[in-house]
Amino acid sequence: MQSLRKVLISALVVVLVVVIGTAFVYRNIPHHNTDLTHFDTLIVLGNPAEADGTPSPEQRERTMEGAREYKAGVAPHLIFTGGAAHNRFTEADVMKTLAVAQGVPTSDITVEDQAQNTIQNIYYSEQIMEAHHWKSAEVISSPSHLPRAGLILAHYSFAWRTSGAPWPPEYSTLQKMLHFAVEAEYCLRLRIFGFPASRFLPQPA
Numbered sequence: 001m002q003s004l005r006k007v008l009i010s011a012l013v014v015v016l017v018v019v020i021g022t023a024f025v026y027r028n029i030p031h032h033n034t035d036l037t038h039f040d041t042l043i044v045l046g047n048p049a050e051a052d053g054t055p056s057p058e059q060r061e062r063t064m065e066g067a068r069e070y071k072a073g074v075a076p077h078l079i080f081t082g083g084a085a086h087n088r089f090t091e092a093d094v095m096k097t098l099a100v101a102q103g104v105p106t107s108d109i110t111v112e113d114q115a116q117n118t119i120q121n122i123y124y125s126e127q128i129m130e131a132h133h134w135k136s137a138e139v140i141s142s143p144s145h146l147p148r149a150g151l152i153l154a155h156y157s158f159a160w161r162t163s164g165a166p167w168p169p170e171y172s173t174l175q176k177m178l179h180f181a182v183e184a185e186y187c188l189r190l191r192i193f194g195f196p197a198s199r200f201l202p203q204p205a
Contacts, residue, residue: 039136041132049087063099075137078108112124143180144184
């Protein structure tokens with residue numbers, strides 16, 4: 001019985017160390033490379049729409065945050081990025097429709113409709129920035145997603161910071177915790193093993 005107790009205690013200690021280490025890595029990922037407060041553009045990262053084509057909760061909140069930042073004068077342009085990665089609806093188109101309904105002029109919105117994941121979100125958005133000679137961006141996503149976005153953005157030389165959209169009010173505390181746990185574990189693996197080789201990810205800036 002005593003040996004079993006020792007094993008359990010040792011296992012708990014290991015789990016605690018792993019959890020603390022993961023949280024430390026996750027919380028210490030850079031979230032900016034500039035002190036700018038105004039940017040050339042906002043980049044709103046995609047999230048799958050619902051099966052009927054309406055905005056999903058996180059997609060809605062990311063879009064609404066983009067619209068708020070635009071109206072607050074943080075940047076004069078918006079890039080919505082995301083293709084039809086998870087269903088037949090193009091994420092960027094769904095976000096644009098919602099933003100226009102919130103009063104954002106269509107002329108200030110650029111749709112990036114090719115990206116199939118976060119790496120491609122940044123890759124294709126940076127191409128749009130280059131085409132317009134934009135040198136800085138605020139990148140908007142869900143709170144748990146921002147550290148992974150930061151790891152990707154660290155590969156780029158343009159000025160950037162990340163900004164978290166509010167959690168959907170319909171999300172429970174457990175749902176939020178699960179999102180954070182999944183992303184924290186993902187980021188820990190990326191910190192240890194790095195990103196797989198990809199033509200969409202340049203060498204770190």
